[in-house]
Amino acid sequence: NAGVTQTPKFQVLKTGQSMTLQCAQDMNHNSMYWYRQDPGMGLRLIYYSASEGTTDKGEVPNGYNVSRLNKREFSLRLESAAPSQTSVYFCASSNPIGGYTFGSGTRLTVV
Amino acid sequence: QQQVKQSPQSLIVQKGGISIINCAYENTAFDYFPWYQQFPGKGPALLIAIRPDVSEKKEGRFTISFNKSAKQFSLHIMDSQPGDSATYFCAASASGTYKYIFGTGTRLKVLA
Numbered sequence: 001n002a003g004v005t006q007t008p009k010f011q012v013l014k015t016g017q018s019m020t021l022q023c024a025q026d027m028n029h030n031s032m033y034w035y036r037q038d039p040g041m042g043l044r045l046i047y048y049s050a051s052e053g054t055t056d057k058g059e060v061p062n063g064y065n066v067s068r069l070n071k072r073e074f075s076l077r078l079e080s081a082a083p084s085q086t087s088v089y090f091c092a093s094s095n096p097i098g099g100y101t102f103g104s105g106t107r108l109t110v111v
Numbered sequence: 112q113q114q115v116k117q118s119p120q121s122l123i124v125q126k127g128g129i130s131i132i133n134c135a136y137e138n139t140a141f142d143y144f145p146w147y148q149q150f151p152g153k154g155p156a157l158l159i160a161i162r163p164d165v166s167e168k169k170e171g172r173f174t175i176s177f178n179k180s181a182k183q184f185s186l187h188i189m190d191s192q193p194g195d196s197a198t199y200f201c202a203a204s205a206s207g208t209y210k211y212i213f214g215t216g217t218r219l220k221v222l223a
Contacts, residue, residue: 004154031209035213040216041215042117042200042215043213044213045210058210090154092154094209098143098145098160098204099145100145100155100157102155102156103154104152105152
């Protein structure tokens, strides 16, 4: 039982490049989330998906897009990476009573 | 009104001591208050959570105290151990959404 799996674990991008962060969960959770974690700022919600086929913006959605491919998978895309998007990205899914299970994160550096 | 304010930013405690981390919120619609523990290089993991119908919840050495009128809640770690050294995040969400607003985190170090 892997829980929430994120790939890749590390990535370095040049400004303007694009990439997709992948996330998959095997807990049959309906809700999935993408957060970014920056020093001194905690975790901030980028996008979330309450159920398969729906997505909504969170607190900091600019510069990102998401796709809820199916119930298991929720991907985050950076179309044109900027240095301000250097961060650690966490995917999470939640059970019906609200407890989150987080993945181990993707450390992204944009140079 | 969406903020959750967490303090202190960092905390150093002797082994066996009590660690206390505080959070305050403004949105009265929040009704679920979890605490997460994060070790370096790992994702946060749910530690303990409380709903506002109780004033305290205890699980082992970890206790949440909740003050609804003051809109504050705190995490107490009794008999703190070096293995408790981690970053702790409080969070809050409103019923049915499960979109958490996280605090900024507290880095706890327990000295052996």
